[in-house]
Every structure is written in C-alpha cells, then in structure tokens.
Amino acid sequence: MAEVLLKNIKKIYTNTESKAKKRGLFRKNEDQQEEKKINLQITDEGVVAVQEFTLDIKDNEFIVLVGPSGCGKSTTLRMVAGLEEITSGELYIDGQLVNDVEPKDRDIAMVFQSYALYPHMTVYDNMAYSLKIKKVPKDEIDRKVREAAEILDITQYLDRKPKALSGGQRPRVASGRAIVRNPKVLLMDEPLSNLDAKLRNQMRSEIIKLRQRINTTFIYVTHDQIEAMTLGDRIVVMKDGYIQQIGTPQEVFDHPANLFVSGFIGTPQMNYFDARLVKKDGRYFVETDGISVELAEEKQARLKANKVEEQDVVLGVRPEHLSIADKGIEGKVDVSELMGSSCHLHMTVMGKDVIIIVPTEGKTTNYAGKDLHLSFDGNVAHVFSKETEKNLEY
Amino acid sequence: MKKNANAIAKLKLLISRIVVYGILIFLTFLCLFFFYLMFINSSRSNAQLQAGFTMIPGGNAMKNFLNAWNDGSINIPTGMKNSFIVAICSALLTSYFSALTAYGTYVYNFRFKNAVHLFILAIMMIPSQVSTVGFIQLAYKYHLTNKLWLLIIPSIAAPAVYFYMRQYLEATLPLEMVEAARIDGSNEFKIFNQIVLPIMKPAVAVQMIFSFVGSWNNYFMPALLLNDAQKKTVPVMIATLRSADYSKFDMGKVYMLMVMAILPVMVIYTILSKSIIKGVTSGSVKG
Amino acid sequence: MDKSRKKEKKKSISYAKWGYYFIIPFFIVYAIFTLYPQILTIYNSFFEYYRDGLNIIGPRFVGLGNYAKLFETNTAGYVPIVRYTMNTAILWVIGAVPQFLVAMLLALFFTSTRLNIRGQQFFKTVIYMPNLIMASAFSMLFFTMFSQVGPINQLLISWGVVDKAINFLAIKISVRSLIALMNFLMWFGNTTILLMAGIQGIDEALFESARLDGSSSTQVFFHITMPLLMPIFIYVFITSMIGGIQMFDVPQVLTNGKGTPDNTSTTLIMYLNNFLGLSKNYGMAGALSVLLFIMTAILSSFVFKTIRKK
Numbered sequence: 001m002a003e004v005l006l007k008n009i010k011k012i013y014t015n016t017e018s019k020a021k022k023r024g025l026f027r028k029n030e031d032q033q034e035e036k037k038i039n040l041q042i043t044d045e046g047v048v049a050v051q052e053f054t055l056d057i058k059d060n061e062f063i064v065l066v067g068p069s070g071c072g073k074s075t076t077l078r079m080v081a082g083l084e085e086i087t088s089g090e091l092y093i094d095g096q097l098v099n100d101v102e103p104k105d106r107d108i109a110m111v112f113q114s115y116a117l118y119p120h121m122t123v124y125d126n127m128a129y130s131l132k133i134k135k136v137p138k139d140e141i142d143r144k145v146r147e148a149a150e151i152l153d154i155t156q157y158l159d160r161k162p163k164a165l166s167g168g169q170r171p172r173v174a175s176g177r178a179i180v181r182n183p184k185v186l187l188m189d190e191p192l193s194n195l196d197a198k199l200r201n202q203m204r205s206e207i208i209k210l211r212q213r214i215n216t217t218f219i220y221v222t223h224d225q226i227e228a229m230t231l232g233d234r235i236v237v238m239k240d241g242y243i244q245q246i247g248t249p250q251e252v253f254d255h256p257a258n259l260f261v262s263g264f265i266g267t268p269q270m271n272y273f274d275a276r277l278v279k280k281d282g283r284y285f286v287e288t289d290g291i292s293v294e295l296a297e298e299k300q301a302r303l304k305a306n307k308v309e310e311q312d313v314v315l316g317v318r319p320e321h322l323s324i325a326d327k328g329i330e331g332k333v334d335v336s337e338l339m340g341s342s343c344h345l346h347m348t349v350m351g352k353d354v355i356i357i358v359p360t361e362g363k364t365t366n367y368a369g370k371d372l373h374l375s376f377d378g379n380v381a382h383v384f385s386k387e388t389e390k391n392l393e394y
Numbered sequence: 395m396k397k398n399a400n401a402i403a404k405l406k407l408l409i410s411r412i413v414v415y416g417i418l419i420f421l422t423f424l425c426l427f428f429f430y431l432m433f434i435n436s437s438r439s440n441a442q443l444q445a446g447f448t449m450i451p452g453g454n455a456m457k458n459f460l461n462a463w464n465d466g467s468i469n470i471p472t473g474m475k476n477s478f479i480v481a482i483c484s485a486l487l488t489s490y491f492s493a494l495t496a497y498g499t500y501v502y503n504f505r506f507k508n509a510v511h512l513f514i515l516a517i518m519m520i521p522s523q524v525s526t527v528g529f530i531q532l533a534y535k536y537h538l539t540n541k542l543w544l545l546i547i548p549s550i551a552a553p554a555v556y557f558y559m560r561q562y563l564e565a566t567l568p569l570e571m572v573e574a575a576r577i578d579g580s581n582e583f584k585i586f587n588q589i590v591l592p593i594m595k596p597a598v599a600v601q602m603i604f605s606f607v608g609s610w611n612n613y614f615m616p617a618l619l620l621n622d623a624q625k626k627t628v629p630v631m632i633a634t635l636r637s638a639d640y641s642k643f644d645m646g647k648v649y650m651l652m653v654m655a656i657l658p659v660m661v662i663y664t665i666l667s668k669s670i671i672k673g674v675t676s677g678s679v680k681g
Numbered sequence: 682m683d684k685s686r687k688k689e690k691k692k693s694i695s696y697a698k699w700g701y702y703f704i705i706p707f708f709i710v711y712a713i714f715t716l717y718p719q720i721l722t723i724y725n726s727f728f729e730y731y732r733d734g735l736n737i738i739g740p741r742f743v744g745l746g747n748y749a750k751l752f753e754t755n756t757a758g759y760v761p762i763v764r765y766t767m768n769t770a771i772l773w774v775i776g777a778v779p780q781f782l783v784a785m786l787l788a789l790f791f792t793s794t795r796l797n798i799r800g801q802q803f804f805k806t807v808i809y810m811p812n813l814i815m816a817s818a819f820s821m822l823f824f825t826m827f828s829q830v831g832p833i834n835q836l837l838i839s840w841g842v843v844d845k846a847i848n849f850l851a852i853k854i855s856v857r858s859l860i861a862l863m864n865f866l867m868w869f870g871n872t873t874i875l876l877m878a879g880i881q882g883i884d885e886a887l888f889e890s891a892r893l894d895g896s897s898s899t900q901v902f903f904h905i906t907m908p909l910l911m912p913i914f915i916y917v918f919i920t921s922m923i924g925g926i927q928m929f930d931v932p933q934v935l936t937n938g939k940g941t942p943d944n945t946s947t948t949l950i951m952y953l954n955n956f957l958g959l960s961k962n963y964g965m966a967g968a969l970s971v972l973l974f975i976m977t978a979i980l981s982s983f984v985f986k987t988i989r990k991k
Contacts, residue, residue: 116573
C-alpha cells in the first residue's frame with residue numbers, strides 16, 4: 001500500500017563485490033538459464049549491473065520486472081528490499097527516501113526464489129518469526145498467522161516443518177510469511193521458477209487471487225514472459241542493466257519499443273524479415289520479397305510524426321499474424337507441429353527460420369514439405385531501424 | 395559349459411568373501427583384544443592378576459573401583475572433574491566461535507574476506523607445538539600455570555573447526571535464508587543465533603564431540619601446564635601412574651583407573667558412533 | 682576506491698562491518714594464545730635462556746647458536762636431532778605403511794559392490810574406535826600388557842613360547858614395533874573411512890563402463906580408482922606425515938619419557954618436551970620448534986595445494 005519511486009537508480013558492483021556475487025547469486029540462476037551472455041558495462045569502478053533506472057510505481061500496482069538472466073532485474077528488486085546498496089540515485093517508498101534505511105525498517109516483505117523457509121521452524125513459526133521480532137503480542141500474532149494461512153489455504157500445514165511440504169505448498173508458506181506483516185510493498189523474486197510447468201500455471205492464478213485479496217504494492221521479478229504478461233499491471237522489460245520498455249502487457253506486446261523487446265515478449269518469438277520502408281505519396285509501405293504492404297493509419301501517423309525517411313529496416317511480424325495467402329513471401333515448410341487448436345509451421349523463408357501459427361479449424365492439413373506464400377496486415381507489421389534496433393514508431 | 399563358468403565364478407566369489415571376512419574379523423579382534431583384556435583385568439584382584447592370564451572376568455570390579463576412586467596419590471575424581479570442565483567448555487567455545495567465524499567470512503562481503511579465509515586455512519597446518527614454547531614461557535611469567543581456563547580459552551581459535559564449519563555453511567546455508575531473516579526484521583546477531591546456528595546443528599554437534607574427545611585425551615599441553623595435584627586432568631594422572639614405582643601398585647586398581655580414563659569417550663562413542671563416523675569424512679576430505 | 686570509502690563512512694545498509702565483528706573473537710584469541718606465543722618461540726630460539734637449578738641463565742642473544750647446538754654431537758656420541766628425526770621417521774613409516782595398505786584394502790572391500798560386505802557399520806565402528814581412545818591411556822595399557830609381569834608375558838610363558846619373561850621395553854625392535862602397532866591401531870580405521878569416502882566420491886558409472894570395457898578388478902583399480910583417488914590419497918598421506926612429526930603421547934608414556942632403549946624411541950616432540958621440563962630451556966626448545974615448523978610447512982604446502990586445486 002505504498003507508492004514506490006525509483007529515480008535514476010544505478011548499481012555498480014565494485015570488483016571485489018562482483019566476484020563474491022558471481023559466487024553467490026549468479027550461480028543459482030546459471031543452472032536454469034543457459035543463455036548467459038552478460039553484456040554489462042564494465043567501468044573502472046566495477047560492473048554496472050543497473051543504470052538509469054527510473055520508475056514510478058503506483059499505490060497497489062502490480063509491477064513485473066522481466067528480462068533475461070543478468071539483466072539487473074533481481075539486483076533492482078534487491079535494492080528496493082535493501083539487500084543491496086544503491087550506488088547512486090534515489091529510492092522512495094511512500095514518499096520517504098529510504099536509500100540508507102535497513103530492510104527491516106522499510107516495511108517491505110519478500111518472497112525468495114528458493115523460498116528461504118527456516119528449516120528448523122514449523123510453518124507457523126516461519127510465518128510468526130517477523131512478528132515475534134517486532135514483539136507483537138502473542139494473541140495478535142496468532143490471529144494474523146491464522147488469517148494469512150486461511151487466505152493461502154495452508155491452515156492444515158501450520159505444524160509442519162518445511163521439509164515435509166510439497167512443491168506447491170512452499171511458495172504458499174513463503175507468501176504467507178510475507179503477508180502476515182501486512183507490508184507496504186511485497187517483493188517477489190522469481191517465486192515460481194523452481195516449480196514444474198503444471199504447478200507454475202496453477203500458482204500463477206493463485207498469485208492473481210492473492211493479489212485481489214490483499215492490498216499492497218507488488219514488485220515481481222521473473223524471466224518468464226508469460227508470467228509477466230499474465231500478472232503485471234505494467235511490466236518493465238530489462239536488458240544489460242537498462243530498462244528497455246515500461247508499459248502494460250498489451251502495450252508492450254503490441255508496440256514493442258525495440259527488437260529485443262519484440263523478441264522477448266510473445267511466444268513463439270516474433271519473425272524477422274529484411275525489408276525496406278518505402279514512402280509513396282506521403283504514405284508508408286513495407287516491401288519485402290516482392291510484396292508491398294501499406295501500414296495501418298496509426299502507424300502512418302507515428303512514423304510521420306517522427307519524420308522517418310525511406311530506409312532498409314527489420315520487419316517484425318508475430319507468428320499468429322502471418323497467414324497463408326495466394327501470393328506473398330515465399331517459403332518452404334520444414335516441420336509442422338500440431339498443437340491442437342492450431343498448427344505451428346516451421347518454415348525457411350528467405351534463408352531464415354520463420355514460424356507461423358495456422359488455425360486448424362477442425363480439418364487436418366499436412367503442410368510438411370509444402371511451398372507456401374505468406375502475407376500479413378498493415379496493423380501488425382513492426383518496423384525496426386537496422387542501426388539502432390529501435391522501433392521506428394518511437 | 396556355461397553352467398560350469400557360472401559355478402566357477404560363484405566359487406571364486408565365495409572364496410574371496412571368506413578371505414575378506416577373515417581379514418575383517420582378525421582386525422576386529424586386534425582392535426578389541428587389548429580393551430577386552432583391560433576390562434577383564436580391571437575386575438580382577440591383584441593376586442588373581444599375578445597368578446596368571448585369563449579371559450574370564452573376576453569378581454573384584456567394585457572393590458577395584460572403590461580403591462581407584464579413593465586412592466590417595468592419584469585423585470581420579472578430581473582429575474575427571476577437571477577433565478570434564480576443560481572438555482565441555484572447550485567443546486562449547488570451539489564449536490560456537492568457529493561457527494561464528496565461518497559465518498562471518500561466508501556471508502559478509504568485507505574487504506579482507508578472502509584474505510582472512512586463506513589466512514585461517516594457512517595457519518590450520520601449523521603444528522600446535524610451535525606455539526608451546528612461548529605459551530609455557532608466558533604461563534610461567536604471569537603465574538598462570540595450573541589455571542584450567544588457560545586450556546579452555548585458546549579453543550575459541552580453532553582453524554580446523556572453522557574450516558569444517560565453513561564447508562558445512564557453503565553446503566547448507568543459502569544466502570537467501572539470511573536475507574529473508576533480515577527482511578523479517580532480525581538483526582545480524584540474532585540471525586546467527588536463531589536461524590543459522592539451528593541450521594548448523596549437525597555440524598556443531600559433530601565438532602563438539604570431536605573437540606570434547608580431543609581435550610579429554612589431550613596430554614602434551616596439560617602435562618606441561620598442570621603440576622598441582624588438584625588441577626591435573628586424567629591423561630596427566632595416567633602418565634604419572636607410569637612414572638611411579640610400578641611394581642608396588644595394586645594392578646587391579648591400575649587397570650580400573652585406565653578403564654575410568656577411557657570410559658567416558660567409549661560411552662559417547664557407543665551412543666553416537668554413526669554420526670561420529672559420518673563426521674570423520676564430511677570435514678576433511680571434501681577440501 | 683576513494684569514493685567507496687567515503688560512502689562507508691556515512692550511515693549505510695552495508696553489512697560488511699558485521700563480518701569483522703563476527704571474526705574478531707577468533708583473531709583476538711588467536712593473536713594472544715597462538716600468534717604471540719609463536720613469535721615468542723621464534724624470538725627465544727636466538728637466545729640462550731634456561732634454568733639451572735634455581736638460577737635463570739640468560740636471556741642472552743646467541744644468534745644461531747642454539748641451532749648450531751642442536752646439531753652438535755652429544756656425550757653419548759650421536760647428534761640428538763638427527764637420531765630423533767630418524768626415530769620419528771622410522772616409527773612413522775613402520776606404522777603408516779601397513780596402515781595405508783590395510784586401509785586401502787579395507788576401503789576397496791567396503792566399496793566393492795561385488796563383495797557386498799555385510800555389517801559394514803559394525804566393522805567401521807570397531808576399527809575407528811581406537812582413534813578416540815586416550816593415547817596416553819592406550820599406551821599405559823600396552824605398557825602393563827607387555828610388562829615383564831603383564832598378561833602377554835604370562836601368556837607366552839604358559840604356552841611355552843618362552844621360558845623367561847621378555848623385557849619388551851629393553852629391546853629396540855620390540856619398543857618400536859609396539860609404538861608402530863599402537864599407531865597402526867589408532868589410525869587405520871580413520872584412514873579407511875577417509876579413503877572409502879574418496880572412492881565413493883568417484884562416479885559409479887566410471888567403474889561400470891570400465892567393467893563393460895573388459896577391465897579386470899586390478900585394472901579398474903590401477904586405471905580408474907587410484908588416479909581419481911590420488912588427490913584425497915595424497916591429502917590423507919601428508920596429513921598422516923604431519924601427524925607423525927607430532928608423535929608424542931604414545932612413546933612418551935610407553936617409555937616413561939626416556940625413549941628406551943638408549944633413546945632409540947625418542948621422538949622430536951619428546952625431545953622438545955625434555956627442554957620444557959625442569960630446565961625450561963626456552964632457547965633450545967625455540968630452535969627445535971622452528972625446525973619442526975619448517976618441516977611441517979614444507980609438507981603442509983603440498984596439502985594446501987591439493988585443497989586449493991579443488
């Protein structure tokens with residue numbers, strides 16, 4: 001229940017620290033995400049993990065920080081928590097500058113990736129621990145713990161030790177430990193990444209329910225774009241320590257700010273073609289492989305406002321927006337995957353791998369090995385600058 | 395043909411099993427024989443012992459015990475009391491402070507963190523005898539001989555125990571646990587005592603046992619430091635037994651004294667042998 | 682650097698200071714009770730400083746005089762430190778060689794899936810037990826057992842093996858053998874358990890694939906087990922050597938500090954102990970300690986290497 005304001009936050013790991021951090025923190029993530037190309041800026045002072053991070057999180061908002069591993073999302077969260085020092089910039093919680101305030105005095109709670117449940121305490125004691133430290137009266141502790149347990153449906157496990165809990169119960173207990181304190185801000189650091197796919201789906205909806213029941217500001221870190229899209233009021237896409245885009249899931253999906261965001265959000269990934277942006281009579285067209293598509297009105301307006309010139313561009317179209325047509329971009333189907341209601345076709349188009357999604361509509365068609373023509377509409381074509389990789393609409 | 399080969403293989407295995415069990419039983423015998431004899435002899439009277447060798451207990455155990463317990467020259471009750479004080483205090487201090495030190499270098503990123511860790515590893519190998527000369531000199535200079543605490547306090551700085559604790563922490567304590575406790579509002583000292591120490595309980599227990607046994611059995615330093623009969627520990631008393639005029643002793647009592655010296659550790663070992671044996675490997679090898 | 686130092690001065694959420702608080706007790710105690718005495722030991726080694734009756738001689742600076750003295754031939758016609766180093770080495774070797782052979786063998790037995798030894802816990806418990814027994818009491822026990830009126834002599838006489846009691850403590854070979862036997866009994870269980878853990882740490886699949894490749898048990902041992910066990914083996918071996926240098930309780934109590942016969946079982950630490958007896962010869966004891974320290978340091982550097990490698 002508080003506004004969180006981050007102003008030009010920067011984090012530099014000095015050289016000794018970054019060594020220690022590599023040992024401690026990064027290693028955990030390494031196991032899960034093999035793509036680990038960290039292009040963080042390295043200065044004389046050390047490794048810059050986060051920079052120019054400015055974000056105004058509103059009261060009660062659910063913010064998701066998303067990005068590949070090493071992008072600085074966890075570091076940002078840990079700075080909000082007070083577990084990492086802020087190198088420069090200002091952090092306000094509820095209007096109060098908290099850069100140098102210890103975590104316990106920030107009125108925040110956090111759910112960790114490993115849940116960090118105290119193994120020697122029962123679920124009840126785990127949840128009660130923070131209140132006991134604050135010397136809350138016993139009966140009040142009891143009331144609060146039972147209330148939280150009720151919300152999370154873990155009342156029957158209160159006497160158990162963490163070891164005796166199943167995979168689905170642990171994140172609940174960890175959340176319970178966080179919400180008993182009624183924190184101003186609830187931080188969650190990849191709480192679902194240790195779960196299998198089925199449980200993860202289930203817990204995702206649990207988090208949505210939890211969010212409806214308690215009044216607090218959420219900051220949620222994940223590398224999973226589906227979690228980001230489904231949970232966040234707004235999502236913050238990060239890469240290499242920089243914010244790439246801030247927006248509602250819809251905005252980020254429909255108007256990705258750059259090539260990275262367009263590729264990171266949405267699955268299967270967006271397809272890219274070499275194309276040319278052409279200006280005819282003040283109207284913008286994209287031309288590729290012999291076809292020319294006029295962009296939609298809204299895009300026309302934005303490009304015009306930006307005074308975009310004719311140029312070679314990267315054209316991005318999402319798999320679900322490419323359709324089979326009589327004429328258009330030529331390609332050959334390599335593999336056809338039937339997914340149920342739709343069919344994913346893996347194709348080679350102009351020497352590149354392209355995926356399109358075709359609805360099956362009840363009939364089974366075997367596309368494997370076929371040559372197809374693809375086309376798309378002017379409202380779903382994204383044009384990115386070849387040099388800056390930015391969306392030309394921005 | 396095939397059946398034959400199988401039979402030969404079976405026979406081979408049988409023979410090697412017999413040989414192996416034979417070796418094991420022999421070694422078991424070797425390990426137990428002398429202790430068995432000690433227990434037997436401690437239950438026999440001096441006259442019986444002079445008369446000859448037997449493997450059957452005599453009926454004199456209680457009398458030997460009382461003789462040993464009430465002996466004028468070797469005050470074994472005081473010795474055992476002193477030994478217990480030293481061993482228990484050392485065990486508590488060494489395990490607590492080693493865990494604390496290991497936690498300090500593991501969790502906190504201070505400037506000399508790695509240097510400190512390497513330093514402790516390096517001093518681990520310095521034999522304790524190197525400091526003995528200076529230690530004894532200081533003890534005499536400041537009139538601290540016969541002070542039991544002088545045998546206890548140094549156990550706070552035990553590099554080997556530190557090393558073990560550090561290994562255990564690296565294997566079992568996720569840093570997130572510490573951070574969770576910080577966010578829960580605990581201060582650093584409480585985090586160690588309320589969260590980390592309980593997690594380290596198995597390691598602490600193992601080190602307490604080893605430390606207890608180590609100080610209970612320690613002979614070199616106490617022998618140099620303790621010359622007041624009221625302050626001597628058990629090993630020192632046992633050694634004086636050796637230097638006394640041996641032929642005049644009641645041998646049944648001598649055996650009983652040895653039993654009393656060894657028994658506490660034997661009892662601990664019979665109860666906790668499993669975790670002790672586990673503890674042997676977990677600290678040293680995984681380097 | 683300057684910048685970060687400035688930052689630490691102001692109130693901050695850095696926890697680094699707690700690291701210092703937590704390691705301080707260790708270092709204070711270490712400095713007072715170990716480091717300072719160590720320095721004093723080294724310092725003493727350059728001084729003539731001992732007690733003669735009620736008089737205290739020194740301290741008088743003699744440079745390396747004490748070290749030179751250590752290597753002088755004594756009135757009995759030998760150089761003490763050379764003889765005692767040899768004693769220590771011999772006592773260690775005749776205990777350690779069988780110890781390692783037996784321990785290696787037992788470790789292989791226990792880890793062999795083919796033999797599938799039952800009652801492992803029992804055997805391990807028994808063979809490790811002597812390690813925890815008070816060495817001085819163990820040694821005293823051997824002394825009584827092997828004394829001229831002790832049960833072993835009684836046994837030998839009753840069996841007619843000998844007709845007169847043997848004075849085991851007067852014979853060089855028997856004293857050394859007894860010490861080696863005690864050391865063997867006290868340490869082979871420990872070594873077995875360590876080597877076993879080492880073997881169990883090797884990926885089981887390697888043994889299986891070697892077997893499928895057609896290796897015999899001996900070949901598996903020499904081609905797979907031994908090379909992969911080497912770091913641990915070296916670690917255990919050198920730790921045992923360092924322990925050997927420090928051999929004291931067993932020979933001290935067995936021979937009542939005399940190293941009978943004729944100082945052929947006197948070890949280096951017994952020699953040190955003699956300096957610290959009534960004469961309180963801090964100078965000579967200091968010099969001897971420094972030599973011990975150098976010997977151990979050389980061996981330790983090997984251990985340190987194997988630890989650091991992993």
